[in-house]
Amino acid sequence: MSFDLWGEQAHLDPLPILARMRAEAPVARLLDPHQGAPEWVVTRYDDVVELLRDTRFSKDKRKLPAGAREMYFRVSELDALDKHMLFSDPPEHTRLRSLVAKAFTPRRIRELRPMIVESARRLLEPLRSRGEADVLEVFAFALPITVLAELMGVPVEDQDRFQGWTKTLAAPPDFDSLRRMAVEFHDYLVEFVERRRREPTGDLTSALIEAEELGDRLGTVELISMLFLLIAAGYETTGNLIGNAVWALLSHPEQVERLRGTPALLESAVEEVLRFAPPVKNTIGAYPLADVEFCGQVIPAGEKVVASLLSANHDPSRFADPDRFDITRSADKHLAFGLGSHFCLGAQLARLEAAVAVEALLREFPKLALTGEPTRWKEGVFVHGRTKVGVTW
Ligand code: HEM
Structure with missing residues (x-):
């Protein structure tokens, strides 16, 4: 059985392929399009929930069996930036997450x-x-x-460089660009953290430097990795959420009218966009440290497993008529932010940014409409966003 989840058809509309996978091979072994390495993709809602709670899978590449690490992690320059919680398991993960929680508070957001x-x-x-x-x-x-x-306290004049690095990270044109980005970004963050240590302000970076849990603090490598993670996890994702929101709403003019008529629907509209077009289509990999049986399949130790959040959000066993975009539906059980211990730390911030963005656009441009220029889904195994969202107003 073959499912071309990374081919031309998937860039036009991946939903029929995912529906076939849910029906015929809900835990499927595919090959990564760039590296040719095995990648198991879990597509049913209930199985995704089970996977994200299953402690037999590790996110920590340092624990991978020989061979697997080299197969999946080829850019060693990134090592200095990845001592962060998304790549760690308890108890390390718990420690890092409680330290960041001290600084990344609902109030700050x-x-x-x-x-x-x-x-x-x-x-x-x-x-x-x-x-x-x-x-x-x-x-x-x-x-x-x-x-x-603003959140981190980075000078506005550095924004362009930030944007360049995060774009390379999200969709690296080649390994060399990724290597260059890792080195430049790392050096920038080292210098930035040093400056904040000398002159603390009220920003998140200073709060992270100060954060202390049971006498424990973040080391410099952890601190730099944490900042890197926040940028890596918070930029491309939120940008695509706003893009997907504009695209989904304007492709359904009756829904926009509804929202304009009932502004109280804004929050539920954002949730429906997250369900319908989740900006992260697959979780990053988790790896069984020994051979495991998962939903009837034996997954060998060290082989990467990802949850298809896009597929789970379109599983008819969880959402009625799932391919219909409906801002009045109660979509709160969607999995766009993942689940379990690695549930997205920035979910509230992302929701807030998307709500503000949609509200501002609709208010400022009462005649906002799509230009109708062709657009499709971006390439890549992680992010789910349109290549372009042309609008007139
Ligand atoms: C629409 C925007 C966003 C989406 C769809 C999203 C989605 C996700 C998902 C699916 C995960 C889990 C990944 C996995 O298990 O492999 C995750 C984790 C994470 N996200 Fe987000 N995210 C968004 C925005 C943000 C923002 C704005 C930030 C912070 C500034 C952020 C910070 C994080 C962090 C730190 C983690 C790792 C949590 C952990 O390992 O405990 N995210 N996000």
């Missing part, structure tokens, strides 16, 4: 709202004199990078 609203306004202002643009280019990705820079 709530307090960002005025800054996000103002950033959105500033980005949309110059667009008035134009009549047409690609939302991804002029707005969707500019907002999260501004927000992350």
